[in-house]
Amino acid sequence: MIGLVHYLVVSALLFGLGVLGVLLQRNLLVTYMSLELMLNAANLALVAFSRFNRGLDGQVMVFFVITVAAAEVAVGLALIVALFRRKQTVGVDDLTDMKL
Amino acid sequence: MSQTFPWFILFLPLGAAVLITLFTHERRELSARLSIAAVVVSFWLSVLLFTDPRAADPGLTLSVNWLNVGGLSVDFGLLLDRLSLLMLLVVTAVAGAIHIYSYEYMRSDRSFSAYFAALSFFTFAMLGVVLSDNFLQMFMFWELVGVSSYLLIGFWHDRPAAADAGKKAFLTNRVGDAGFLAGIILLWAMLGSVNFDFLAQKLAEDPRRLGAFSTVAGLLIFCGAMAKSAQVPLHVWLPDAMEGPTPVSALIHAATMVAAGVFMLCRVFFLFGATPQWPAGLTWLDGISALEVIAWIGGITALMAAVIAIQQNDIKRILAYSTLSQLGYMVMAVGLGGRTSAMYHLTTHAFFKSLLFLGAGAVIYRLHHEQDIWRMGALRHKMPLTFGTFLLATLALCGVPPLSGYFSKDALLGRAYEQNVPLFLLGLFTAALTTFYMFRLIFVAFLGRPRSPHIEEVREVPGVMVLPMLFLAVPAALLGFWAVNHYLAEQFSSIPPEPVPPWYEQVFAPFQHLPLVAFLGLGAIACGFFAAWGIYGKASKDPLPEKLGGLARAMRNRFYFDELYARIIAVTQELLADFADWFDRWILAGVGVRGAHGTTEFFARLLRLVQTGNLRTYAILFGAGVVILLYALLTR
Amino acid sequence: MAARRAPPANCPAAQSLNLELMQEFLFYFFAILTLVFGLLVVASPSRRNPAASVFFLVLTLVCLAGLFVLLHAFFLAAVQIIVYAGAVMVLFLFVIMFLNVQQESHRPRTGTRMALSVLIAGAIVALLSRALGAASASPAFPQPAVEGGTGPLGTVLFTEYVLPFEVISVLILVAIIGVVCLGKKELK
Numbered sequence: 038m039i040g041l042v043h044y045l046v047v048s049a050l051l052f053g054l055g056v057l058g059v060l061l062q063r064n065l066l067v068t069y070m071s072l073e074l075m076l077n078a079a080n081l082a083l084v085a086f087s088r089f090n091r092g093l094d095g096q097v098m099v100f101f102v103i104t105v106a107a108a109e110v111a112v113g114l115a116l117i118v119a120l121f122r123r124k125q126t127v128g129v130d131d132l133t134d135m136k137l
Numbered sequence: 138m139s140q141t142f143p144w145f146i147l148f149l150p151l152g153a154a155v156l157i158t159l160f161t162h163e164r165r166e167l168s169a170r171l172s173i174a175a176v177v178v179s180f181w182l183s184v185l186l187f188t189d190p191r192a193a194d195p196g197l198t199l200s201v202n203w204l205n206v207g208g209l210s211v212d213f214g215l216l217l218d219r220l221s222l223l224m225l226l227v228v229t230a231v232a233g234a235i236h237i238y239s240y241e242y243m244r245s246d247r248s249f250s251a252y253f254a255a256l257s258f259f260t261f262a263m264l265g266v267v268l269s270d271n272f273l274q275m276f277m278f279w280e281l282v283g284v285s286s287y288l289l290i291g292f293w294h295d296r297p298a299a300a301d302a303g304k305k306a307f308l309t310n311r312v313g314d315a316g317f318l319a320g321i322i323l324l325w326a327m328l329g330s331v332n333f334d335f336l337a338q339k340l341a342e343d344p345r346r347l348g349a350f351s352t353v354a355g356l357l358i359f360c361g362a363m364a365k366s367a368q369v370p371l372h373v374w375l376p377d378a379m380e381g382p383t384p385v386s387a388l389i390h391a392a393t394m395v396a397a398g399v400f401m402l403c404r405v406f407f408l409f410g411a412t413p414q415w416p417a418g419l420t421w422l423d424g425i426s427a428l429e430v431i432a433w434i435g436g437i438t439a440l441m442a443a444v445i446a447i448q449q450n451d452i453k454r455i456l457a458y459s460t461l462s463q464l465g466y467m468v469m470a471v472g473l474g475g476r477t478s479a480m481y482h483l484t485t486h487a488f489f490k491s492l493l494f495l496g497a498g499a500v501i502y503r504l505h506h507e508q509d510i511w512r513m514g515a516l517r518h519k520m521p522l523t524f525g526t527f528l529l530a531t532l533a534l535c536g537v538p539p540l541s542g543y544f545s546k547d548a549l550l551g552r553a554y555e556q557n558v559p560l561f562l563l564g565l566f567t568a569a570l571t572t573f574y575m576f577r578l579i580f581v582a583f584l585g586r587p588r589s590p591h592i593e594e595v596r597e598v599p600g601v602m603v604l605p606m607l608f609l610a611v612p613a614a615l616l617g618f619w620a621v622n623h624y625l626a627e628q629f630s631s632i633p634p635e636p637v638p639p640w641y642e643q644v645f646a647p648f649q650h651l652p653l654v655a656f657l658g659l660g661a662i663a664c665g666f667f668a669a670w671g672i673y674g675k676a677s678k679d680p681l682p683e684k685l686g687g688l689a690r691a692m693r694n695r696f697y698f699d700e701l702y703a704r705i706i707a708v709t710q711e712l713l714a715d716f717a718d719w720f721d722r723w724i725l726a727g728v729g730v731r732g733a734h735g736t737t738e739f740f741a742r743l744l745r746l747v748q749t750g751n752l753r754t755y756a757i758l759f760g761a762g763v764v765i766l767l768y769a770l771l772t773r
Numbered sequence: 774m775a776a777r778r779a780p781p782a783n784c785p786a787a788q789s790l791n792l793e794l795m796q797e798f799l800f801y802f803f804a805i806l807t808l809v810f811g812l813l814v815v816a817s818p819s820r821r822n823p824a825a826s827v828f829f830l831v832l833t834l835v836c837l838a839g840l841f842v843l844l845h846a847f848f849l850a851a852v853q854i855i856v857y858a859g860a861v862m863v864l865f866l867f868v869i870m871f872l873n874v875q876q877e878s879h880r881p882r883t884g885t886r887m888a889l890s891v892l893i894a895g896a897i898v899a900l901l902s903r904a905l906g907a908a909s910a911s912p913a914f915p916q917p918a919v920e921g922g923t924g925p926l927g928t929v930l931f932t933e934y935v936l937p938f939e940v941i942s943v944l945i946l947v948a949i950i951g952v953v954c955l956g957k958k959e960l961k
Contacts, residue, residue, distance in 0.1 A: 768896075
């Protein structure tokens with residue numbers, strides 16, 4: 038019988054993959070995708086909780102998360118484009134001047 | 138009537154002060170009239186209130202809630218009983234007379250309006266002290282009294298001596314007020330309220346309630362009275378306060394403010410009824426009660442001030458030391474449990490002492506601010522009305538029957554005789570000294586021959602100044618027949634007083650009641666008078682310094698109290714300054730500032746290593762932070 | 774999506790048993806696929822080309838949509854595919870094409886960094902699982918499920934959550950303006 042914990046474990050694992058991607062990936066774009074993975078992991082947990090609690094609040098929350106994520110992707114990608122224009126790279130290791 | 142009058146009595150002088158300060162400052166006449174009118178109306182309302190039988194018995198409290206802070210709830214309340222009604226009458230009567238007197242005395246002054254604003258403000262503050270129904274409110278007005286006193290002592294602030302005297306008075310009062318405030322806080326902490334009625338009730342229910350703090354609380358509260366009523370060792374400010382205008386000295390430093398200490402002790406007398414309960418190690422303190430300390434301080438002040446007064450040459454300083462001495466009497470009476478006699482003497486003293494000051498003021502006014510009695514002389518013929526009232530007040534002060542002072546001083550000495558014979562003898566000796574120095578003043582300043590060429594031009598002062606003096610002379614002479622002690626005894630004593638005898642019997646009542654005290658009192662007066670006559674009757678200069686030598690010098694220098702304090706303060710200040718310097722240099726600047734700065738910089742340099750500027754490093758650190766947070770949150 | 778169509782059967786018990794088995798199978802199917810595709814996003818076989826990662830991310834999102842359906846969140850499943858897998862991913866692809874990034878720098882991965890990353894990700898998963906482990910058995914979902922169709926979700930969204938909904942629209946507007954500003958050539 039599939040229960041709540043099953044979904045949550047999937048969610049946790051997916052989140053872990055996302056973290057791994059963020060930490061490991063050298064391409065800024067892929068790092069960004071890993072972030073999307075983490076968001077989706079959270080979404081999955083939210084929907085599972087919503088189902089468990091017999092309510093729609095969690096799903097509404099997910100709806101908002103998707104909306105915000107869309108906006109965030111748009112802005113983030115625009116930032117990456119702007120960055121690329123200046124440095125001609127999207128490599129994370131090339132971003133070494135983020136200090137005072 | 139009794140519901141609204143107290144508010145008017147209290148706030149009319151304040152209104153006058155505010156109006157003058159804000160609007161009529163430029164118009165001298167109007168300002169003065171406003172101020173005088175406010176006080177006179179207050180006086181009239183006080184008289185009406187006093188004669189209203191419902192006001193005094195059983196007393197009345199009007200209050201509005203003022204502030205609630207934590208556990209402290211304070212009302213702004215007016216407490217009316219026989220004590221405050223009597224005091225109201227005294228304050229407004231004397232204040233009224235002096236307001237009118239000042240109208241002439243201060244006429245030529247530049248800051249005429251400001252003077253009247255300050256005087257009215259003082260009256261307001263003093264009435265506030267009298268009417269307060271709780272400690273906090275009283276303390277507030279107590280401080281306002283202090284402030285207005287400071288303003289008025291230093292009224293001629295372009296004179297360094299006056300400015301210094303104002304500062305001295307203010308600072309000396311701070312010392313006492315610190316004790317007063319500590320006492321109030323102690324009482325509030327122990328009993329949970331600052332309301333007089335409430336506290337009295339609590340202590341009546343259980344006199345041991347204050348435990349070991351009973352004596353301490355009493356003495357702390359007394360600290361306030363000690364500064365305001367200028368008792369040893371905080372007496373040093375009062376003689377210097379004579380730098381203020383003479384009407385101010387008459388009002389504040391003779392009749393009202395300095396009496397506030399005595400009044401306050403009477404008001405909170407219930408405190409001294411508490412039984413101290415010392416912890417095991419301190420039982421040897423059992424014999425010492427706050428009242429005994431108070432009585433002895435009063436007695437010592439009375440004697441010491443009288444001794445100093447003998448060798449003063451400034452007419453106002455003589456009167457100032459006389460005031461000190463009489464205040465010592467009153468404090469002594471409170472200490473001996475005689476609230477009635479203390480308040481009796483306070484009342485009579487307020488009238489005859491302010492009369493003395495007004496007389497001195499008249500002399501000073503005509504002599505162009507000459508205050509040395511050895512440059513006066515033969516003023517009797519030049520200023521007959523002034524001399525008459527001055528003599529009357531002197532006789533009252535000495536306690537010559539049937540003037541008011543005779544009754545109050547006899548009541549006071551009688552109390553001492555019954556309670557504490559050493560203090561009684563001390564008081565008796567002081568009475569003799571009082572007569573001696575007062576008649577020294579009379580002989581030198583008013584009789585004899587002119588000692589200065591200006592005397593020839595002296596005329597009687599104008600009617601505006603004579604009138605208040607005549608007005609004050611009436612109670613100074615006749616107050617004794619009105620039996621203030623009977624009036625007050627209704628409140629203070631549990632035994633119903635005997636009915637007031639007719640006036641002609643009253644004169645002899647002391648001789649029937651305690652004949653020894655009355656005869657000794659008259660004897661002391663006689664001794665003092667004849668000694669003064671013998672020494673100063675014909676003297677052209679003071680013969681005492683040659684006879685007494687060093688003692689006279691010590692008297693003239695006020696027993697070197699000021700020098701002693703100056704030395705002590707200088708040494709302490711130097712020590713404190715050295716310590717503060719050391720503390721600042723090594724603790725604050727060294728450990729505090731440099732330490733904090735060094736530590737911050739050390740960690741900053743350390744953390745700087747972490748800041749590589751590499752995005753991935755940040756991500757890893759961030760992830761590590763998340764792990765730590767999750768660990769803290771999830772594994773509890 | 775298949776789960777919605779229950780196979781017709783006569784016996785109700787057998788029918789529900791079948792349904793349960795079906796759901797269990799579909800859960801494991803989608804869950805494993807999600808995780809596999811997720812892993813491929815992170816560790817794409819063709820390391821040089823981020824477009825491959827986008828492709829796997831789309832697949833991950835689609836599988837997630839499948840899980841949403843199993844949880845009766847039909848509307849969200851649709852949104853997930855249309856908005857996420859559709860629009861957002863197109864945006865990613867567009868940027869990749871636009872920037873024409875092919876060459877990644879050839880710096881070698883340092884071992885410590887890799888070990889640290891794995892350690893941190895592992896620790897997060899371990900901590901989360903540990904918290905889940907507190908519930909010994911997986912609590913079953915209550916029946917019947919609340920259907921997360923367009924109608925019910927819309928009702929909630931436009932009644933109870935109308936204010937956040939409107940605020941979100943403002944947020945999107947702000948994002949649009951921000952992107953336009955950022956995208957200008959003469960950005961300094």
